[in-house]
Amino acid sequence: MKLLTRTLAGVIAGLVITAGLTATAFAITSTGSITPTSGPDSGATATTITIPELTAAGTAVQTAGNYTLGSDGAVYYGYNPGTKISPAGVSFTSIESWTTTFDEVIAITADGIPYHAGNGGALTQVPLPAGVTAKQASGNYILGSDGNIYWSNGTKLAGPAGMTYTWVSGHVFGNPNWFAAVNAIGSDGNVYVATNAGTLTVVTMAASALPAMQTAGNYTIGADGAVYYSGTKMSSPAGVSFTLIESWTTDYDEVIAITAAGTAYHAVNGGALTQITLPAGVTAKQASGNYILGSDGNIYWTDGTPVANPTGMKYTSIGFHLYGKWTAEVHAIGTDGNVYVANRGTVNSSLSKQNITMTATTLTVTGVSFGMTTATSYTQTSSTTINATTPAHAAGTVDVTVTTQTSSGSVGPTYTLTQAYTFLDMVPPAAPAVNPSNGQSVSGTAEPGSTVTVKNSAGTVIGTTTAGTDGKYTVALSPAQPNGATLSVTATDAAGNTSAPTSVTVDATAPAAPAVNPSNGQSVSGTAEPGSTVTVKNSAGTVIGTTTAGTDGKYTVALSPAQPNGATLSVTATDAAGNTSAPTSVTVDAPTTPTAVPAMGYSGLVMLGMLAGLIGLLGLRRTLM
Structure with missing residues (x-):
């Protein structure tokens, strides 16, 4: 089965992919506190952080089937009280378990060294080639740092020449004659499959699905956000795109697919994906096997039914385990750091606390961060207390994160105080x-x-x-x-x-009324307070022109439309404070156009000449008389 693991790039924050593990520290929400809870965004505030989990009788940080990874870095098998199966001096940061004929586990150290065990036996190192470490594990398979895939005994799987892989997902099928299968994403973006330690061969998929984003059993999320079953695109509601999938094998080849918004869908044997009805406001935070961890901290079955939870405990992570004639079992970590188990099969049981006797340990703090910014300085002053100085940070409320290492020097859990510290904006605005x-x-x-x-x-x-x-x-x-x-x-x-x-x-004094020169109706000019706005209105009060008086006070306002002779205009000046002067009136003196004399033709001139001659003769006759 595929248990808690690796966060796939591009998947929405808060959703945990359950399709293989990597050698990374496990995150835990701490019950601790920080004092004070706020300070300036410029930083330099001295704080005291308390993380009670840094020393305890031992808490669970990850479950995988019947295996538990403790806060002491050890792996335990079974419950009440559970058996420690880790080699002396070796500390682990993640585990992966599955069920075949043997109840098997792969555990990985912080530096990527994989170990294997069956039925709770001693963990022994998986012999990978020199220099190769475990990058991811799922089922019986390990993805090496060299890009090759290895069986749990260290055997390298054959595949196309030169092909390397970026993702591995193992699953089992064929009860009672078990087979292990692997689905891997190649460096070319295609999906490759193999049975047991056989040869990897390519799965034919539509071009729109490539490069593949994630595999889980026989299911794949394509580049188009659709889910494919053995290479065939599955039916899903129009417009729905998925960001992670979880698959397991029972009598049915089942899958849970989750959208970026945390909406969960379910399908069987490659059939249509249908939405799982969770309570109003609850989204899927994680999926493992037939189970969903809701954003409300409760656990749900694939039909949306909540798993009976008589103690009212809330849970931070879940792992799936399959055994017998298809009995599905969930192993969950409560907010108290204990493991709770329930199963669904012939008899459906409620979540019940399991006791594991884990080694008490005190973890050493290796780092403190506020939001995504490292603390300016920190000192672990006691087993559970850290003094840290805040860094400069943008205003807002952030998580406080404390990283640790175990007594053996391996990477320990990361503890988070959720939204625990507020950076205050202390920078005043500029003067208006x-x-x-x-x-x-x-x-x-x-x-x-x-x-x-x-x-x-x-x-x-x-x-x-x-x-x-x-x-x-x-x-x-x-x-x-x-x-x-x-x-x-x-x-x-x-x-x-x-x-x-x-x-x-305050400047409440209006400018002097502007001086106005005679106007011909085309423009108005004169002098006013320098820099004032000069406005000209007609007799109806309509603005017909504005301008700004120059530094010498002179202005000229073009009028639109031009005003007729005799029109009365009003001219005012308004200063920068909005004070307006008394108006100055001016009457338009537009020049009168003279009456035009009709033009004469040649015949008119001849007649005029004859008339002048006649007048002259009459005058001469009067003189002679």
């Missing part, structure tokens, strides 16, 4: 920028989302608002402030840090 104020309001820019507060010279708050996402703000003042009043403007962020104040003096 403030525009000139006319005493009615104050505007400007400040840290986005900060609370902008305006106080008068007596320190009384006369207005507040929240800066927008662009940092802009406008604060209405109540009461309005007189000309010359000095105001103080600050910004306060969400953490309560307040900026230095920015002062502004």
